[in-house]
Structures are given as structure tokens and as C-alpha cells.
Amino acid sequence: MDIFLQQIINGLVQGSIYALVALGYTMVYGIMGLINFAHGEVVMIGTLVTITVAGLLIKVGMPVALAGLAGLIAAILCCMALGWGLERIAYRPLRNAPRLTPLITAIGMSIVLQNLAMIIWGRNYLTFPPLLPKMDFEFAGANFTLVQVVIVLVSAATMGGLLFLVYRTKLGMAMRATSQNPAVASLMGVNINRVIAAAFVIGSALGAVAGVMVGTYYEIAHYQMGFMLGLKAFTAAVLGGIGNLAGAMLGGVLLGLIEALGAGYIGDLTGGFLGSHYQDIFAFVVLIVVLMFKPSGLFGEKTGDRA
């Protein structure tokens, strides 16, 4: 039982990170209908920027908490600029191009960002400075750390903020209108370009927050870390129904839980035939099974065959 609870906690933490990254994919998809393949790299850049900024500030003697906060803010600003730049360079000129064209530019940008990061930060693993004090809690036989608690709380708060933005502000209203019908929205006076740029910038900011959380959780970072994370998060977004904010959140948490429970129990279930190194296939197996029965994800709206 305590293994079960332990894996639930681990899954919840991993899941909230997935959820934050998945939101970045789903926001862009919801508004433009395109997969921003470079989003995983934005998250990676967020982590690496934090390492540099926070590491530097700690070295000059700033208190750790303050340095961490500064690192987070620097990462958010950097990623926002990056998201804005991505949209301008790789997506905006191609808005009327064939559907697969922006996919290829996204892949190109992803290669560019990865190698840029390698040039700047090198090819070795970097250690993430410990921004939070090490504290362990125990609950019903399961252990969890302060870092885990903070990750879940911060991501919940961030998601709450996003929901407020999308459903209670004027910009959010413009975003929802654009995702329903860009042409009509622009007739109603919505500046489509600004709304799309905003989706990229906000998604990237969420990615930066997720990047800092990944760094604090695993205490390690690498220029290739964005790829698998992005892939999983995208899977989460599709699982929940891409384009749907609540879907991305629930999909992320669900994916985290499935992976953690799967990794914990696969050995027992298969009599030791498959070990926990099969962890990565759960995400995809569950995805395929879900999509077989619900072709547009768990919470995706049923789309007609032709608009």
C-alpha cells in the first residue's frame, strides 16, 4: 500500500510538470492548429538559463531563495522572448502555407535551439543549484520532499492563473474567439497577430516555470532534456484532447500517474518479464488505447469531419 501511495505522489509531481508543458502545446494548437515542436527546447532553455543566473547570483553571495527567484524570473523573460521570436521567425510567415510546412520549420527551430544550447552550455550534464532546503515529510508510510510539495503547489497556482487569464480577461476572451474562428474574431476587432503572439509568449512562460521545476526536481540538466519532456507533454496534451486547457492539465497529471504506477508495478504484473525500464512505453500505449476509443482525446470536443 505504501508503494502505491508513494507512486501516486511521484506521479502527481511528474504529472504537474507535464501539465505545465502540455499547456504550452495546447494553447498554440488551440489557436493556430499547429504543433509547436520546438516547445520542449524552450523548456530546456528555461532550465539552463536558471542554472546560469541563479548559480552566478549564489556565487556572489546572494541568499539562495532570492537567487532562485531571480533565476526563475530570468528564465521566464528569456523564454517569453524566445516564444515571441519563434512565432515571428518560424510560424507567422507560414500561416497560409501547406499544413506540414510549419511542422518542418518547427523541427528546424528545435534543432537550432538544441545546438545553440550545446554551444552555449556545453555537452555535459549540468548540476542544478539546490534552490530549496532539503526537507522530508512522511505521510501514511510514504515519503515526500519539500521540493515535491512546492512543485505541485506552484503548478496548481500557475494553472489557476492561466485559467483566470483565459476566462476572465479581455485578452483571454480574444484568445477564445480566435481559436473558434480567426476570421470572424478579426472582424470583431481582435488583433489576431497579437493574440497568437500572446499564446506563444504565455505558453513559453509556463514552459519556463516547468523548466525550473524539472531542474529543481532532478537536480540535473542537459541540452537534450527538452526533447523527451516535450514529447511526453505533447502526448499528455493529446491524451486530454489537444486544444483544450483542462484536458492538457488532466492529461498531464494522468500521464504522470500512469507512468509512476506503471513503473512501480510492471515487474510484478508481468512476473518480472518486463522491468521498469519499460516506463517510457506506458505513455504511448495508454495514448494509443485511449485514442482508439476516444479519437479526439479524453476531453476533446467532437469535431465534425469537415469544417
Add this chain to the structure above:
Amino acid sequence: MSKWLNPRSAFGIALIAAALIALPFVAAMGGQAWVRILNFAILYVFLALGLNIVVGFAGLLDLGYIAFYAVGAYTYALLASPHFGLHWPFWTILPIGAVIACFFGVLLGSPTLKLRGDYLAIVTLGFGEIVRIFMNNLNAPVNITNGPQGITLIDPVAIGGFKFSGTTQILGYSLSGPQKYYFLLVALAILVIIINLRLQNSRIGRAWQAIREDEIAAKAVGINTRNLKLLAFAMGASFGGVAGGVFSAMQGFVSPESFSLIESIMILAMVVLGGMGHIPGVILGAVLLSILPEVLRYGVGPLQMAVFGKMLIDPESLRMLIFGLALVLVMRFKPAGLWPSPERKRELQGDA
């Protein structure tokens, strides 16, 4: 076929044939490494044309195409290496690899074909990853794939007594191993190109095109969309399987590392960058994208030395950086690809 008979086309074909025959000897002047690069370029042409059936003709976005290549490669590796002590002949295994890959194609296709667009893309992507993870881990408790170490000492291709590895003397010329593989690959590639051309103008090809343009309308005029989409998957997959078999024989070594997602993405990039659905365009895309990183590999380092006098930036990352930028720039200025089919070009200009 009749248009091929006029003298101008005949001359063109003769010119291309002469160039294709001369190419490996020209490349060999720069070293056998260049012949190998050439061979991989042709292998990628093969793969890109296979994927073109799925993406270009039928309009199904497949991000896990490398899985079929992997299946073909591993089939060959297992049946012709000391790993299981089997040494079946090349021509027996190649069809087996194609059939197994085809089976996997149907396996993936049948439950997922009702998915549309990006949902299909992510499922195929997941499938590719699943295949890779299994190859990586199926070394325990029963050792099937030898895990991350991969399978080594795979038999080279041999037809009758003629071996494709090592140097042989033919008519007074000495042919190196890669050069012999080059001619085998060219022969196979020509076969694939002919199959592709014939498919495109066949009843099936036109049905695929109809599905790509409007699935509902295609269904309404009596096209069995489900079976045809499945056929596209199966055909693309078997091409991938054959390419995989050749790869494994040529390389003598396979490991899961060669079949990562980025490879699937690269093949897709070749198809899209060249001109989706247009066979000459796809060939161009495959050749360009497979040669460009190699040219950059040899060019970037010396260029830096010449300009700055020292290595400022790690050449490996710089070359990929340039490669990524090239992808972005080409798509920006040629959104329909470098060499799109005339109809597609018209459509795009009509839209604008």
C-alpha cells in the same frame, strides 16, 4: 511510356544513366567515405519514397516511419548473423523483412486509421518509440535483440558467389565494397521509383489523392477509404522494411540508436522539403538533406580555421545549427517544397 521514346527524353535518360554510373568513381576520388555517404543518400531516397506513399499520396501524417525500417533491419540482422547462428541468403530475407514490416504497418494502421491529422501523427510517433524501446530492452530475460549493444557481424549481401563486401576486380577495374553496394542500391532505387511512378497514376494512386484532398468526398464517390489507407500504410511499411534490410547488410551492424525519432522526423523533412507527393521533389529532398550534413561536417571545421585561425565553436553543433537554419529558411521561402508538383504549385498560387 510513349513520351519516353522521343529523342530528347532518351538523351536525358542516357545522360542521367551515365552520371549515375560515373558518380561512385568520382566520389571515390575524395575517399571511400564519400561513396558511403552517397550510398546513404540513395537509401534515404528509398525511405523518403516509401514515406511519400503514406504522407504524400494518401496524406496521412506518419511520424513513426523509422519503426518499419527498424523492423526490416532487425529481421535481416537476426536471420543473417552469428547472434542466432542463422545465415539465410539476402534474397530470402528481404521479402521476409518486407512482409513483417508490412504486418507491423497493418498492425499500427488498423486501429488508428479513424484518427485524423495530428492525432494520427502522435500515435504513429508513439508506435515508433514503442518499437525502439522494445529493441533496446529485449535482451532480458530472453536475449532477442541484444539490447543497446545491438547486433554485430551481420552477413554482407552475397548473390551466388558474388560478395558485396571487399574489393573485387571486374573487367580490369577494381570495385570497392561501397561501390558495389552503390550499384545494388541504385538498382533497387530505380525499381522503387518505377513502382512509385506507376502507383501514382494508377487507380489506387488516384484514389489516395482523392482521400488526401477530401476524405468525405472520396467516400461518397465509392472509394473504400479504410482499405486504401491501410494499403498505403502497408506499402509504405514494406518499402521501409526492404530499406532496413539493405541498411543492415551494408552496415554489418544494427543498434536501436539508429532508429530514434529524429530519424523519422528527418525522413519526413526530406519529403516535405523536397515537395510532398511529387516524386522528383522527394528524391531531391532526400539527396539534399542526407548530403548537406556531411558536406557541412567536412566544411565547417576547416572554414573556421581559415577565418578565425582557431576552432571557435564545436563544429559538430555548428553543422547541425546550420542544418536547422537551412530547414527553416527553405520552408520559409519555398513553403510547398523545393520542387513541388505543378498542380500543387498552382493551387498555392491560387490561394494567395
